[in-house]
Amino acid sequence: MSLPELDALREAGILAPLDVHFAHTMARLGADPRPAVLLAAALASRAVQHGHVCLDLARWAGQPVGGADGLPLAGADGRPRDDLAWPALGEWRAALADSPLVGDGDAATPLVLDGADRLYLRRYWQHEAVLAARLRARAAEVAGAA
Template identity: 45%
Template sequence: MITDIGDPRRVHAATGILAAFNGAGVLDAADVHVAATVGRLGGEQDEAVLLAAALAVRAVRLGSVCVDLADISHTVLGEGDEVLDVSALPWPEPSAWLSACRSGALVTDGGSAPG
């Protein structure tokens, strides 16, 4: 949990679900800022999709290449394998979350040309 107001991992401008996950120590400042910027550039406003984007950024930052949305709420660790209490966080329901990502502006199946 990020409790120090001066902690550089804390994003003071974060709101909603990204703020909750940042405050809990799940998301670092870089995760939140990249997801918010990509969402703004891509026209994505669904908080669940932005959370998935932030978790994808986090995964790469920590050395992975993917995020299992169906399992992440049970497997997420802090940096350096720190155990975080994430049970009180507003995790999206996995099937609805995946559906939101699939229909969101930031995800494509690669089958259609842009524009």
């Protein structure tokens, strides 16, 4: 998917203007215009807006692209487009792993891809890491007191 296709996803109601703007910003910031990376960035932004802390790549990968109403996206001629699908998981994972925008949490990258194919905006990955550490510490305290 190209940047114009991201705009088409916005027009179809799948992505919000903020999601597309975020993807455009990531393209400029990281000098990485690859469609799979920009799409993942836009969908990670969308996930947060829909109450999730991350984008589960496996849930989206390879699925046909549908509009907000669940129907296939229409092309310029008004007929359904069946040529659009989210990237395959392996392709998506490889593009993200090779992107300067994406890290595993050790480097200061705007996006974090974990070992379970979940893509986070860095801030939400940090929040989850802090929460997990606190829960482990609390569990250790309880286990030590028993």
